[in-house]
Amino acid sequence: MADSIPLVDYLVLGDDPHLIAHECTSCGARYFDRRNACAACEGTNFTDVEVPREGVLKTFTIVSFAAPGIPVPFVAGVVDCDGTSVRANVINVDPDPEHVRLGMKVKLATYSVGEDANGVEAVGFGFEPV
Amino acid sequence: MSGDVWILGIHMTKFGKHPDKDTVDLAADAARGALADGGVSMKQMQILAAGNLMAASAGIGQQLQKQIGQTGIPVYNVANACATGATALRTAIMAVKAGEADFGLAVGVEKLAGAGLLAGGSRAQDDGSWSPRGRYGAVAPVDGRIGTETMPGVFAQIGMEYGHRYGGTSFELFARISEKNHAHSTLNPLAAYTKRMTLEQIMNDVMIAYPNTRPMCSANCDGAAAAVVVSDAALKKLSLEQQRRAVKVAASVLTTDPWEEACQILPNVNTLTRNAATRAYEQAGIGPDDLDLVELHDCFATAELVHYDNLGLCEPGGAVDFFNSGASWRDGKTPVNVSGGLESKGHPIAATGIANIWEVCHHLRGEAGPRQIEGARVGLAHVIGLGSACGVHILERAA
Numbered sequence: 001m002a003d004s005i006p007l008v009d010y011l012v013l014g015d016d017p018h019l020i021a022h023e024c025t026s027c028g029a030r031y032f033d034r035r036n037a038c039a040a041c042e043g044t045n046f047t048d049v050e051v052p053r054e055g056v057l058k059t060f061t062i063v064s065f066a067a068p069g070i071p072v073p074f075v076a077g078v079v080d081c082d083g084t085s086v087r088a089n090v091i092n093v094d095p096d097p098e099h100v101r102l103g104m105k106v107k108l109a110t111y112s113v114g115e116d117a118n119g120v121e122a123v124g125f126g127f128e129p130v
Numbered sequence: 131m132s133g134d135v136w137i138l139g140i141h142m143t144k145f146g147k148h149p150d151k152d153t154v155d156l157a158a159d160a161a162r163g164a165l166a167d168g169g170v171s172m173k174q175m176q177i178l179a180a181g182n183l184m185a186a187s188a189g190i191g192q193q194l195q196k197q198i199g200q201t202g203i204p205v206y207n208v209a210n211a212c213a214t215g216a217t218a219l220r221t222a223i224m225a226v227k228a229g230e231a232d233f234g235l236a237v238g239v240e241k242l243a244g245a246g247l248l249a250g251g252s253r254a255q256d257d258g259s260w261s262p263r264g265r266y267g268a269v270a271p272v273d274g275r276i277g278t279e280t281m282p283g284v285f286a287q288i289g290m291e292y293g294h295r296y297g298g299t300s301f302e303l304f305a306r307i308s309e310k311n312h313a314h315s316t317l318n319p320l321a322a323y324t325k326r327m328t329l330e331q332i333m334n335d336v337m338i339a340y341p342n343t344r345p346m347c348s349a350n351c352d353g354a355a356a357a358v359v360v361s362d363a364a365l366k367k368l369s370l371e372q373q374r375r376a377v378k379v380a381a382s383v384l385t386t387d388p389w390e391e392a393c394q395i396l397p398n399v400n401t402l403t404r405n406a407a408t409r410a411y412e413q414a415g416i417g418p419d420d421l422d423l424v425e426l427h428d429c430f431a432t433a434e435l436v437h438y439d440n441l442g443l444c445e446p447g448g449a450v451d452f453f454n455s456g457a458s459w460r461d462g463k464t465p466v467n468v469s470g471g472l473e474s475k476g477h478p479i480a481a482t483g484i485a486n487i488w489e490v491c492h493h494l495r496g497e498a499g500p501r502q503i504e505g506a507r508v509g510l511a512h513v514i515g516l517g518s519a520c521g522v523h524i525l526e527r528a529a
Contacts (some may be wrong), residue, residue, distance in 0.1 A: 005260050005262075005269055006267075006269075007268060007269055007270060007272070007275060007276070007422065008266040008267055008268045008269075008272065009262055009266060009268075010266065010267075014239045025377055026221065030391075031394065032266060032394075033265035033266050033394075034265045034267075039389040039394070040389040052143055054454075058291060058294050058296055059287040059288075059290040059291035059396065060287065060290060061278065061282075061283045061284075061286035061287050061290065061339045061341075061342075062278060062337075062339065062340035063274070063278045063282075063283045063298025063339045063340075064336075064337045064339060064340070065247055065279065065280065065282070065338050066273075066274045066280060066283075067271070067273055067274055067280075067337070068183055069271075069274075070274030070275070073340075074274065076274075076277040076278035076283055076287070077277065078277070078287065078288065078291070078392065078395055078396050083377070083391070084391075084393040085278040085391060085392035085396070086395065087276055087395045087396065088276055088277060089275065089276065089277060093140060096172070097301070097341075102290060102293060102294040104293060113269075113275065114270075116258060116259040116260045117258040118259055119257055120259070120260055122269050122270060124275050124276070125276075
């Protein structure tokens with residue numbers, strides 16, 4: 001049994017953690033979820049592509065009220081990774097508007113979500129300031 | 131013009147807490163109010179479209195019939211997120227346009243007082259071991275771990291994204307939008323909250339999701355609204371008074387979000403609103419400059435800003451300047467949310483898309499009392515439901 005498991009299947013762990021997207025081979029639209037067809041062109045063939053690990057924070061919010069079990073405040077945002085938008089938290093930063101700015105450069109980082117009953121560690125991702 | 135559809139009667143309950151009334155009571159109040167306002171009865175209605183999002187499978191239409199009139203007409207129970215009310219209205223309008231009915235009734239109702247934070251819904255339960263589930267193969271709930279699905283957080287990002295693209299936004303700017311709507315609400319006795327708030331009060335209130343503090347969020351509350359629609363031909367057979375008070379549906383449009391890069395990452399509420407507005411202006415044969423008032427979907431202060439732009443009330447990218455010019459205050463060039471908007475009036479989800487039509491009709495009929503926009507002839511009502519669905523209606527005073 002593996003010692004660790006990614007929080008989501010589009011996070012690839014290992015020495016060089018990165019995200020993968022399912023790219024439509026017809027039109028180039030990118031998705032992170034399991035697909036039935038392409039919402040842009042109806043194509044059904046997809047290929048996995050690596051998403052750049054650095055990007056620009058194009059929007060964010062600092063969430064003070066969240067679902068039970070989620071530590072607050074935290075920064076949620078969208079990172080433009082060279083044309084591919086990624087939803088993520090901004091981590092390893094003080095969660096206040098003085099430290100989180102629109103347009104700031106960020107890079108992918110991983111963190112431990114916790115261990116399950118079998119000792120397997122779930123690993124999540126976020127983006128941290130460059 | 132032959133083929134036009136008219137609002138004959140329309141009503142909204144007070145929005146707020148109604149602990150002694152259930153959803154059917156509220157829906158009945160709104161429906162019977164709309165029928166009385168139009169001078170008609172259930173016996174004349176040939177279609178009923180009804181929405182109650184939080185109990186979408188319960189058949190609110192039939193429940194309502196059993197209290198106010200079981201006449202055997204077709205019922206369409208609709209659910210379309212925050213556009214549910216607009217969808218019910220449009221369903222009735224389409225039935226009239228299709229020639230299947232001369233009279234139709236649309237009702238939206240919600241009981242939300244005390245509902246608290248509304249989140250996305252993709253959360254699964256944590257259990258003892260990590261096992262991938264769902265379309266992302268997630269081993270744990272992603273809401274809060276990979277961004278946020280809470281509504282205040284989603285719409286905060288929608289406003290902040292506008293700031294990233296065009297500049298000029300700030301916490302204070304968004305708070306000033308809320309200040310306007312709370313100021314407007316003081317003239318609306320049906321609003322859930324009618325207290326004026328200072329900018330300092332708004333900015334120093336509880337932060338929910340930066341930059342939205344509590345008064346910058348729509349208020350969960352109870353309420354219902356209903357409208358009776360009528361065909362042109364049937365209206366001509368009614369009294370002159372009914373004809374005078376009828377309000378023309380100059381445009382009725384519903385859209386969803388077309389695919390664009392990032393639209394499945396953060397809901398894109400912009401393009402579908404732009405598309406709906408463009409089509410509505412075409413249908414009505416007017417432009418944004420012709421609007422005397424607008425009720426738009428300010429579910430959060432951050433949302434109101436982007437819809438100035440999406441509805442074409444300003445030049446592309448010009449929403450900040452538009453607001454700073456004072457244009458959207460009730461004495462401005464294009465008064466926006468003179469009802470107080472969802473931030474003060476409240477947002478009983480399925481009622482919202484008919485209550486905003488009621489507000490516009492009230493002004494077009496010259497019946498809005500102290501908050502009347504003088505000489506109002508044309509108004510626009512907009513709602514958006516995440517997922518997404520956008521409803522835009524343009525209404526015109528009878529000539």
